[in-house]
Amino acid sequence: MRARPAPARRVTVLGAGSWGTTFAKVLADGGSDVTLWARRPEMAREIREARRNSQYLPGINLPRNLTATSDLAMALTNIDQLFLCVPSQTLRDNLIDLEPLLPPDIPVVSLMKGVEKGTGLRMSEVIAEVLPIDPTRIAVASGPNLALEIAKKQPTAAVVSSVSMETAHEVALAARNPYFRSFVNTDVIGTEFGGVLKNLIAVAIGIVDGVGYGENTKASIITRGLVEMTDFAVAHGAERETLAGLAGLGDLIATCQSPLSRNNTAGRLLGQGYAFAEVVKQMNQTAEGLASVAPILALAKSKGVEMPIVDQVGQVLAGTLAPADLAPHLTTDDTPRGERTTDDSQARPRAAFRRAFERAFDQLRHGGRGPRGA
Ligand SMILES: NC(=O)c1ccc[n+]([C@@H]2O[C@H](COP(=O)([O-])OP(=O)(O)OC[C@H]3O[C@@H](n4cnc5c(N)ncnc54)[C@H](O)[C@@H]3O)[C@@H](O)[C@H]2O)c1
Numbered sequence: 155m156r157a158r159p160a161p162a163r164r165v166t167v168l169g170a171g172s173w174g175t176t177f178a179k180v181l182a183d184g185g186s187d188v189t190l191w192a193r194r195p196e197m198a199r200e201i202r203e204a205r206r207n208s209q210y211l212p213g214i215n216l217p218r219n220l221t222a223t224s225d226l227a228m229a230l231t232n233i234d235q236l237f238l239c240v241p242s243q244t245l246r247d248n249l250i251d252l253e254p255l256l257p258p259d260i261p262v263v264s265l266m267k268g269v270e271k272g273t274g275l276r277m278s279e280v281i282a283e284v285l286p287i288d289p290t291r292i293a294v295a296s297g298p299n300l301a302l303e304i305a306k307k308q309p310t311a312a313v314v315s316s317v318s319m320e321t322a323h324e325v326a327l328a329a330r331n332p333y334f335r336s337f338v339n340t341d342v343i344g345t346e347f348g349g350v351l352k353n354l355i356a357v358a359i360g361i362v363d364g365v366g367y368g369e370n371t372k373a374s375i376i377t378r379g380l381v382e383m384t385d386f387a388v389a390h391g392a393e394r395e396t397l398a399g400l401a402g403l404g405d406l407i408a409t410c411q412s413p414l415s416r417n418n419t420a421g422r423l424l425g426q427g428y429a430f431a432e433v434v435k436q437m438n439q440t441a442e443g444l445a446s447v448a449p450i451l452a453l454a455k456s457k458g459v460e461m462p463i464v465d466q467v468g469q470v471l472a473g474t475l476a477p478a479d480l481a482p483h484l485t486t487d488d489t490p491r492g493e494r495t496t497d498d499s500q501a502r503p504r505a506a507f508r509r510a511f512e513r514a515f516d517q518l519r520h521g522g523r524g525p526r527g528a
C-alpha cells in the first residue's frame with residue numbers, strides 16, 4: 155500500500171502589499187497552502203477571484219494554492235506558520251488585534267525592515283513584547299528581495315533567522331522554492347538590523363543620484379555605509395559576519411542599485427529638490443527608511459557609534475542640509491577605520507604639530523624654562 159502524502163503546510167501572510175503578496179506567492183510556489191490577509195475586502199476579493207493584486211503587483215498571476223481574506227479570525231484559523239508584513243509603524247496595533255486569535259506554539263515571522271518610532275525596537279522585539287509567545291518561536295526573514303523581481307520568479311536568496319535553529323529551519327523549509335532559497339542563522343539582531351540599515355544608505359544613494367552625482371560618489375557611500383551598518387549592528391550585539399552576508403551587503407547592493415527600491419526612489423526625489431512632506435505624499439508605498447532615521451540615530455548615540463552618512467540623511471530629511479552637500483568624505487575621523495592613508499604626508503604634519511604643541515605646553519608648565527629634559 156502506498157503511503158498517503160503529508161497534508162500541505164498551511165500558512166498565513168498578514169499584509170497584502172507588494173512584499174506580503176510576493177512572499178505569499180513564494181510560500182505557495184514552495185508547496186504550502188497560503189492565506190493572505192488584506193486590510194481592504196475589495197483587495198482580498200480581487201486576489202481570491204482574479205488571482206491578481208493589480209495595485210501592488212500589476213501583471214503578476216498568483217497561484218491557485220493562494221487565497222485571500224480580510225477576516226482576521228479566518229486568516230488565523232488552523233495554521234502552521236504566520237508571516238507578518240505590514241508597515242513597521244502599524245505592527246504593534248495589528249499584533250494587539252491578532253493576539254487573542256493566535257494559535258499556540260506556531261512560528262511567527264517578521265518580513266519587515268523597520269524599527270518602531272518612539273521605542274526604537276526591532277520588529278521581532280515588538281512581537282516579543284505584544285504576543286504571549288516563546289521567544290524561540292519568533293523568526294525574521296531578510297535579504298536582497300525586491301518584490302517585483304521575485305514575483306517574476308527571478309532567482310534570489312534570503313536569510314531566515316531565529317534564536318532557535320529548529321524554528322529557523324522550519325520556516326526556511328516553507329520559504330523555499332526553485333527561485334527562492336532561504337539560508338538560516340541564529341543572529342536575529344544582525345539579520346534584522348541589516349534590513350533596516352541598508353534602507354538608510356539606499357536613501358543616501360537616491361539623494362546623490364537625484365542631485366546628479368555619479369558612480370564614484372555612490373560607491374563611496376555604499377562602501378562607507380556598510381562600515382556604518384556593521385559598526386552599529388555589532389555594537390548592538392550582531393555578528394560582524396551577518397552584515398557581510400545576504401542580509402547586509404547583499405541587500406545593500408540590491409536596494410542601492412535598483413529603481414524598484416522605494417527608499418532609493420524617496421531619496422532621489424529629495425535629491426531632485428522635493429521637500430520631505432512632498433516626498434511622503436508622492437510615495438504611496440512603504441519607504442521604511444524615512445521613519446527609521448531618527449530612532450537609528452538615537453540608538454547609535456546610545457552606543458557611541460558614529461554614523462556620518464545616516465546623520466547626513468537625517469539632516470537632508472529635516473531640511474537642514476542641502477542634498478548636494480551629502481558626501482561620503484564628510485566623516486569625523488581623519489582616516490576612517492578600514493581605510494589606509496597610503497601616503498604618510500598627511501600623517502607627518504599632524505605628528506609634527508603634536509610635538510610642537512607638546513613642546514609649547516611644556517614650556518608654559520615650566521615657566522618658560524624650555525621643555526623638561528632639554
Ligand atoms: N517591497 C519589497 O520589495 C520588500 C522586500 C522585503 C521587505 N519589505 C518590507 O516589507 C514591509 C512591508 O512592505 P511592502 O513593500 O509590502 O509595503 P507596501 O507599501 O507595498 O504595502 C503595505 C501594505 O500594508 C497595508 N497597511 C497599511 N497600513 C496598515 C495597517 N494599519 N494595518 C494593516 N495593514 C496596513 C497596506 O494596505 C498594504 O497592503 C516593509 O517593512 C518593507 O521594508 C519589502
Ligand SMILES: O=P(O)(O)OC[C@H](O)CO
Nearest residue numbers: 297298299300415416417
Ligand atoms: O523597496 P525597498 O527600498 O523597501 O527595498 C525592498 C527590499 O527591502 C529590498 O531587499
